[in-house]
Amino acid sequence: MTWQPVQIVGGAYRDDTRPFSCQDTVNLLPLKAERPGGKSEWILRSAPGYRQFVATQNRPVRGAHNAEGLLLMVAGRTLYRVNTNKTTTVLGTIPGVGRVGMAHNQLEAGNEIAIVNGQSGYVYNTAVGALSPITSAAFPGSYVVDYMDGYIIGVDPFGRFWFISDLNQATKYSTLDRQDAEAQPDKVVTAIVYGDLVLVFGERTGEFFENTGAETGTFQRVRGVTMDIGCAAPHARARMDNSIYWLGNDGNVYRLQGNSPVRISTSAIEQAISGLNWSNAFAQVFEDRGHKVFYLTFPDGHTWGYDVLSGEWHRMQSFGLNRWRLNTLTSWRRKWYGGDFSNGKLYELDWDEMTEDGAPLVAERVTAVSHAYGNPIIVDGVRLEIDVGRADVGVSDHFCSISYSDDGGHNWSDPAMVSIGQAGEYRRTVELRQLGMTRERVWKVRISSPAKRDIIAAAWKASGGRS
Template sequence: MNWQPVEIVGGAYADDTRPWTSQDTVNWLPLRAERPGTKTAWILRSPPGLVPFCETQARPVRGMHNAEGLRLVVVGRTLYRVNANKTVTALGTIPGVGRVSISHNQTAAGNEVVIANGQSGYVYNTAANSLVQITDDAFPGSRVVDFIDSYIAGVDPYGRFWFISDTAQATQYNTLDRQDAESQPDKIVTLIVTGNQVLVFGERTGEFFSNTGQATNTFARVDNVSMSIGCASPYALARLDNTVYWLGHDGIVYRLQGNLPVRVSTSALEGAIADLDWSNAFAMTFEDRGHKVFYLTFPDGQTFGFDVPAQEWHRRESYGLKRWRINALIRWGARWYAGDFQNGRIYELDWDTLTEAGQPLVSQRRTAVSHADGNPIIVDGIKLFFDVGRSGAANDDHYTSIRYSDDGGHNWSSAAVESIGGAGEYQTSVEVRQLGMATERVWEVEVSSPAKRDLIGASWLAGVGQA
């Protein structure tokens, strides 16, 4: 028998028919080699952990925004400014408990930051350092807000129309600057600006609007351009990689290509979310070190991430939870910051930290099915290739557990626990021997060490036995 590669690296692709596929990738980021000469074509990279940056007395984090370097966050019923010295300054009250949508424009003296809580709207003026509610009679309240061509765009809370503010005036509105859904009479759910157009999603359709330059009725629908795909939630969409990703009303995740929806979800993911509450799903994005990830969280379920360069899905979980604890994610300068849904903490994402605020960051990979077309396989060993020996001298948790299933993931063997190398042990071999006989096998690798633990690949020592 000779050592043969095992397809250890992949995405999250588990199906109800487990013997067909029970693949899963949790808290690892699939990364494809871009040049020849690498040890394997893919690795599973450890994601950045969470380092507490500052904390408020309220909860939860409802939304975050970068207003040209000004760090703003809504936690509980309060709008805060996050300061460089890791303190926060309360700026005023934003009623409600649900998610907020935030955008901003530019004025002669600074910015007007608009916060929509689903029913009403508020404007924080950076020059005057004041937070006021929008009281213009022409402002109906808003589900979401976005910025285009010096206007703030919003959606009526009842889905009857979408609208814009006056030019560079976030507190002033005109009832003549409202647009209905035109291609089909469905309620408007949300909108997002893409390029120089506003993409307006209804319950079953999507339409594009562009600036006509007129003083009123400023935006008009782009003729003969519409989609028969709506959006499932006001917050389940985001800009990423020069386009838009969103959860469609049909439970499929799409990417906008030109003016057309292109499916990026898989049947496995669509099955996994079929019974979840789509109406409360929300999206976030993350871009760093070659990764561009569209994250989609279902508060009653899980968090799924689509990495655009890898074209693979993975999952994020926080310790003791089914979902990732992050409720908002934003870039400030060269760093990424996140807000917690359970408390008022703001975290800094750090590639060198493999915990979440001191809690374990547990990574797991369930592999594709290895088999020999129904013939029995004698498994003499499996060998894993980690980035070993990167543990700190004081870390006594530098181990991985390995187990396997011979029935598609219904039942599992006892876990074998192996070292991934203490401090400086760069030649550590992660190997388990004498693993029995099977007609098919799925491997599960799990590691919670706070040390670097990128998974590079695997091989197994196996041969076909007598039937």
């Protein structure tokens, strides 16, 4: 028998009919080689872990925003400025417990950062260093805000209309600068800026608006350009890679191509989220080292990530949870920072950190089905090639576990624990022998090592057995 390749790399694609496909990819990023000549065509890259940057006594982190180098964070009911020396400065109070929307404009001597919680709004003026409530009678409240051409954009929390502020005045609003759904009667859910347009999502439709330059009624609908896809939740949309990504009202995930929605979710993901609460879903993005990832978190379910670089989906999952701990992702000073959903901490993400602030960051890959078209197979061995990086002396859990299923992922063998390298080693081949007879096999690899653990390739020794 000779070693034959096993499809180890792939995205998350776990169908309800598991013998058809039970693939899963957790805390790993599928990455395709961009040039020939590598060890394999794909690898599974370790997702970045994180360590504490600042800690607050308030929870959760409800929102974060980088306003031209000034990082603001809402944790609990408190608005903080995050300082480069890993301290925070209290700036004021933002009532509520849910997510907040944040956006900023430009002033002659600084910025105005608008912060909304659904019922009310607040503005932090960097020029005077003061936080004040929006008291304009024409401001209805909003769950989300965005910025375009000097205007702060919001959506009425009852879905009646969307609106803009006065020009370069985040605290002032007019009832004359409101727009409702025009193409079809539809409740407005959210809005987001797309290039030189505003994309306004209803429950069932999407419309585009442009700045006409008029003193009132400044934004008008672009005629003849509509979508028959709405958005499922106010925060379930994000801007990335010169496009808009969102969770549609039909439970599919879309990317905007031109002015048309293109489905990027798979039937497996749509099955997985079908029974969840879509109204609480929220989106965020991560763009680093070529990866451009749209993350969609369901607080009552999982966190799914779509990477434009590979076109594959994966999951992020924190230890002891179904979802990822990170409630926010913000780029600041050429690094990425994530806010915790429960403890008020802000973390610094790091590709070389393989824990979640000291907690295990467990990577898992469940492979595609290996089979011989129903013929019996004797499995003499399986081999994995893992680039593990350098483990510190004294590290005791530099191991992986390997198990397998012969019934499409319903039942699994007892996991075999295998070392993936001693201190000072970089590349490790892991091998198991005498693994029985089967007609099909799925492999599960789990790694919780605090050092790098990129999965490069896999192979097995298998031959035909007697029926």
